[in-house]
Amino acid sequence: MSESGLGGDQEMVRFDLNGSPVEIRVFIDEPLSQVLRRLGESTVRESCAVGLCGCCTALVDGKSVSTCLYWAAMADGTRIETLSGLTSDERVTALQGSIAKHGAAQCGYCTPGMVMTALELFDAGEQSTKEIEAHMNGNLCRCACYPEMRCAIKDALATANKSLET
Numbered sequence: 215m216s217e218s219g220l221g222g223d224q225e226m227v228r229f230d231l232n233g234s235p236v237e238i239r240v241f242i243d244e245p246l247s248q249v250l251r252r253l254g255e256s257t258v259r260e261s262c263a264v265g266l267c268g269c270c271t272a273l274v275d276g277k278s279v280s281t282c283l284y285w286a287a288m289a290d291g292t293r294i295e296t297l298s299g300l301t302s303d304e305r306v307t308a309l310q311g312s313i314a315k316h317g318a319a320q321c322g323y324c325t326p327g328m329v330m331t332a333l334e335l336f337d338a339g340e341q342s343t344k345e346i347e348a349h350m351n352g353n354l355c356r357c358a359c360y361p362e363m364r365c366a367i368k369d370a371l372a373t374a375n376k377s378l379e380t
């Protein structure tokens with residue numbers, strides 16, 4: 215058993231992380247969240263480690279994933295995006311501006327996961343508050359900024375759709 219509590223066999227995995235190729239040895243029972251943290255991805259946060267809070271959300275092949283529940287060994291050949299790789303993405307800029315405007319981040323611990331999950335909504339056009347709530351229900355916030363976050367996402371989606379019309 216290793217110091218991290220992981221043990222057993224290891225294998226080499228290769229994936230694309232924020233546009234750069236990565237090759238790393240992982241334990242076969244090592245969650246992707248821990249591997250991403252080992253790679254310095256501090257916006258991937260582990261809180262519950264059992265798939266309940268969404269703090270560890272990243273995009274794997276474009277889909278939001280709770281990386282604490284995703285074996286790193288399964289990531290071989292995938293394309294992974296974290297918030298730190300999307301700082302110049304205009305959807306992220308719009309969300310961050312809107313989160314600041316609505317005061318939707320208190321301690322900010324959950325915010326990267328919230329942003330990663332919310333990104334999927336941009337492909338679906340404008341959403342009602344209920345639809346946003348349903349999409350975001352796997353992301354928990356200990357500071358209880360839920361109403362503010364829903365308003366922030368709704369506003370960012372509305373702004374993005376307006377800019378598509380013009």
Ligand code: FES
Binds near residue numbers: 260
């Ligand atoms: S740390 Fe992964 S869902 Fe909570």
Ligand code: FES
Binds near residue numbers: 320324
């Ligand atoms: S802002 Fe503190 S956990 Fe969400």
